[in-house]
Amino acid sequence: MLAEIITIGDEILIGQIVDTNSAWMAQKLNLIGIKVKQITSVSDDAAHITEALKLAEGRADVILITGGLGPTKDDVTKVTMAKYFHMGFRRDQETLDHVTHIFTSLNRPMIELNRRQADVPDGCEVIQNKNGTAPCMWFEQHGKIYVSMPGVPFEMMYLMTEEILPRLKNAFKLPAIFHKTILTAGIGESFLAQEIEDIENALPDHIKLAYLPKLGQVRLRLSGTGADEATLQQEVMFYAQQLIGRVKKNVVADQDIPLEKALLNIMQERQLTLSTAESCTGGYISQLITQHPGCSAVFAGAAVTYSNALKMSVLGVLPETLENYGAVSEQTVKEMAMGAVANFKTDYAVAVSGIAGPDGGTEEKPVGTVWIAVATQYKVVARLFRFGNRRAQNIERAAIAALTMVLNELKQDVG
Amino acid sequence: MLAEIITIGDEILIGQIVDTNSAWMAQKLNLIGIKVKQITSVSDDAAHITEALKLAEGRADVILITGGLGPTKDDVTKVTMAKYFHMGFRRDQETLDHVTHIFTSLNRPMIELNRRQADVPDGCEVIQNKNGTAPCMWFEQHGKIYVSMPGVPFEMMYLMTEEILPRLKNAFKLPAIFHKTILTAGIGESFLAQEIEDIENALPDHIKLAYLPKLGQVRLRLSGTGADEATLQQEVMFYAQQLIGRVKKNVVADQDIPLEKALLNIMQERQLTLSTAESCTGGYISQLITQHPGCSAVFAGAAVTYSNALKMSVLGVLPETLENYGAVSEQTVKEMAMGAVANFKTDYAVAVSGIAGPDGGTEEKPVGTVWIAVATQYKVVARLFRFGNRRAQNIERAAIAALTMVLNELKQDVG
Incomplete structure (x- = not known):
């Protein structure tokens, strides 16, 4: 079973937005056994959309289309698809009620342009879009299935999860x-x-x-x-x-979750708390963790101590340590982690200090040198990592290494 | 002048990676006056790549191809392009020297598979890829220009910036x-x-x-x-x-830089320092700032005080304030900002406290309620924002609002 994804919109072709929808859709389709043959991004142009539709239906069984459903003249997906399938238009009452409801609740006046959101090709099935004003349209034509969805990621994701994927499973009697x-x-x-x-x-x-x-x-x-x-x-x-x-x-x-969420789950189950003391990661670890609702059960907070002054005042790193060993050293990173445990009163703390680059490297401590320590009230361990030359990747890799180190300590502490 | 981008690789079609290359390339092409007509992602499959090439050359003047250049058998871009243009192969000495140099410096043994990275279609011009082992190839055929580049983002970006964009400007005598x-x-x-x-x-x-x-x-x-x-x-x-x-x-x-970089530039010029005190943004602001090399001239650090205990111990928020007004309040966020100025000894501090969601909202303070304060030694101002229902977006919008508030205060403080 093959699918193609067509994303419609000039904003993708001028590079104003990155198309994250397609990867998400491809993943979900793969999980139900549908392979994506091609992803195509085309402009808001009727002839170009028509060509893309024609080519896609020659290669795939289902064509998923996102974007180009706004109320303004630039958005031509709906009209183009109606023409392509030789369909007229009808005003869909359920969609009109839904759009009217949205405008009323926002206290905004509704003009004919907005009402036209409810006009749909008369041969398609309308699937209501609870999160927006552009309806989702399902076509069965030329022996293929075509689904036109809004390009707004959370609207598309909701529609895919709740409506489109189950319907596709059903339509193709997938194993x-x-x-x-x-x-x-x-x-x-x-x-x-x-x-x-x-x-x-x-x-x-x-x-x-x-x-x-x-x-x-x-x-x-x-x-x-x-x-x-x-x-x-x-x-x-x-x-x-x-x-x-x-x-x-x-x-x-034993499930498909991000690394930091795995850590949160394990610590929450064991009723343990965590804090971070970050220098070169600059709050990146903290930000990863706090993406997740409910993290406050485990996560107390972070100290981003970019300056040496803060390493001393907030985390209690000794001036002698910084002077003798430098900020990027086993001694400093251990004191940072111990300081976070003591001052933030958490069961575990992880500290990171390194040279993210591009500047600040020396022969002894080149860019990419990162010390990470994990502390509890009873112990502290530290490890040296040598990553690469690129700042963004060094920050990300240090964060992943730090989370992995905490996970390893948790394993040992229970065994 | 029209271009098309073809990205080759199964990992895009199974959704394992998001194609960020195409948006970046489209932006850069637009800036030199080349419009992107279509972006197409196809699998590592010779027939499919050939079809994509043929269709693209029917629509565009230049076809930029990324990916599928690895040394293993799955990667068929090079062979497919040679076949498409009826070319044989030659071993490119300069590429071979470069690949050998990389392996030698990494102290890794080189096998025939690696040497084959230096085999290129005999009718193309080789452009050296300083950052990797796969060479970049420039073809002028069928009255069009085709460029095959590695899919690794930083390799592609370097090649585009240093080589491909200047050559395209030249080749098409662009205004x-x-x-x-x-x-x-x-x-x-x-x-x-x-x-x-x-x-x-x-x-x-x-x-x-x-x-x-x-x-x-x-x-x-x-x-x-x-x-x-x-x-x-x-x-x-x-x-x-x-x-x-x-x-x-x-x-x-007055240039195209991220908001936080604009803030860093202004503060660095005025020799001012900054810290952040973050609750619901969880270190997101700090992480934005510390992406930028050299930020330490301005940025001292951050306190991510997710728990009330840390709001008190690290930032000196009074227990009565938290008790009487709650963590998400004008009073608390002002004390957080003032505490950061005092304890972190920075000229400015920005504090954020809000309800990012999805839980934690009340009738009086629904999800999306965010208080932001900016403090200096001499004053503190606070503002209430009401964002939406979605956690990730609330965090991002709060961060942008916080940076904008600091920028506004900086303007007033100079005028």
């Missing part, structure tokens, strides 16, 4: 698929592959293993395809347990 | 273009348009004004096209000065 993702950290893809080689080789044909590596983490995803969902789930879970047992020391979650 | 961007904050696009309507209407035909809005900021970009670069620059700067004079109070930079 049951069951996925199980295991998040590992601190082990490279090839080492991991070696460790689990025999388990991978023993997998039956209908269960596949994918390695999804990303900055110090590897996700292992088992995907089983079959007729009966319950049996499938049992089978996949059997192999998942084998994998988890084998690489136990590197597994940080 | 001189001069751009001037003015960054404004705290004023909506339509209000801005009203304020500068007469200036915009008086622009000559060869100078265009674009509004580029993004979360509380609007970039005004003047683009002039003409024969003589020096004259053009003078003309564009004349109108830029008019725009800047008109909306002076909202202009934060």
Whole structure:
């Protein structure tokens, strides 16, 4: 089963926005067993859209279209699709009621332009868009399925999750698929592959293993395809347990969540608290953690001590330590972590001090040199990392390494 | 002059990575006067790549291709392009020397697979890729220009900036273009348009004004096209000065830089220092600032005080204040900002406390309620914002509002 994604909008072609929708959609389609053949971004131009539709239907079974559904004249998706399928227009009452409701509740006057949001090609099925004024339209034509959705990411995501994916599963009578993702950290893809080689080789044909590596983490995803969902789930879970047992020391979650969320879950379960003391990461770790609702049960806060003065006053790093060893040193980073535990009264603290670059490197401590320490009331450990030359990547890699170090300490502290 | 971008790689089509390259390339091409007609993502499949090339050359003058240049068998771009242009292969000595040098300096053994990185279609011009092992290839065929580049973002960016864009300008004898961007904050696009309507209407035909809005900021970009670069620059700067004079109070930079970088520049010039005290933004502001090399001249650090305990111990917020008014209140956020100025010894501090959501809202203080304060040693001001329902967006909007408030205070403090 093949899909194509067509994103419509000049703002993508002038580079004003990055198309994040397509990757998200491709992931979700893959998970239900639909492969994306091509992603195409075209301008708000009828002839160009028509050409893209024609070419896509020659390659795929379902064509998902986002964007170009605004009320203004630049947005031509709806008109172009109606013309393409030789359809007229009808005003959809449910959509009109919904649009009217939105304008009323915002206390904004509604003009004919807004009412036209409710005009849809008469041969399509309308799917209500609860989060916006542009309706989603489902066409079954030329033996293919076409879905036109708004380009606003959260509107598209809601529609895909709640409506489009279930309908596609149904329309194509897709076989049951069951996925199980295991998040590992601190082990490279090839080492991991070696460790689990025999388990991978023993997998039956209908269960596949994918390695999804990303900055110090590897996700292992088992995907089983079959007729009966319950049996499938049992089978996949059997192999998942084998994998988890084998690489136990590197597994940080048995689900597909970000690394910092895995850490939050483990600490919340054990009723532990965390703080961070960040120099070169500049609050990046704190910001990763606080993306997640409910993090306050674990996370007390962070000290971003960019200056040495703050390392001393907020974290209690000794002036002698900074003088004798420098800000980027085992001694300083340990005192930072211990200072956070003491002053922020958390069970764990992680501290990072390094040279993110591009300046500030020396022969002894080149750009990319990063010290990370994890402390509790009872102990402190530190490790030296040497990353690369690029500032943004050094910050990100230091953050991932710091989270992984806390996870490792948590494992040891329980075992 | 039209371009198309073709990105090659299964990892885009399964949604494992977001294609950020295309938006970046489109922006840069636009700046030299080349419009992007279509962006196409295809798999590592020879037939599919060939089809994409054929269709693209029917629509555009230059086709920029990224990805599929790795040494392994999955990567078929090079072979496919050679076949498409009926070319044989030659081993490029300069590339081979470069690849050998990289392997030697990393102390890694080199196998035939790696040497093959130096094999290129014999009818292309090789452009050395200083940052990686896959060479960049320039083809002039069928009356069009094709450029094949590695998909690794920083390798592609370097090649585009240093080599490809200058060569394209030259090859197409593009007219001189001069751009001037003015960054404004705290004023909506339509209000801005009203304020500068007469200036915009008086622009000559060869100078265009674009509004580029993004979360509380609007970039005004003047683009002039003409024969003589020096004259053009003078003309564009004349109108830029008019725009800047008109909306002076909202202009934060006369160049295309991020808002936080504009703030850093202004403060560094005035030798002022800054700290942040963040609750709901969780270090997001600090992280924005510390992305920029050299920020330590201005930025001392941040306190992310997620817990009330830290608001008191690190920032000196009074227990009575928290008890009587709550953490999200004018009183608390002012004390946070004043505490940061006092404890972190910075000239300015900005504090944010709000309800990012999805939980924690009340009738009186719904999700999206955010208080922001800016303090110096001599004064403190606070403002209430009401954003929306979505956590990530609330955090981002609060950060932009906080930076804008500091910029506004800086303007007043000098005037």
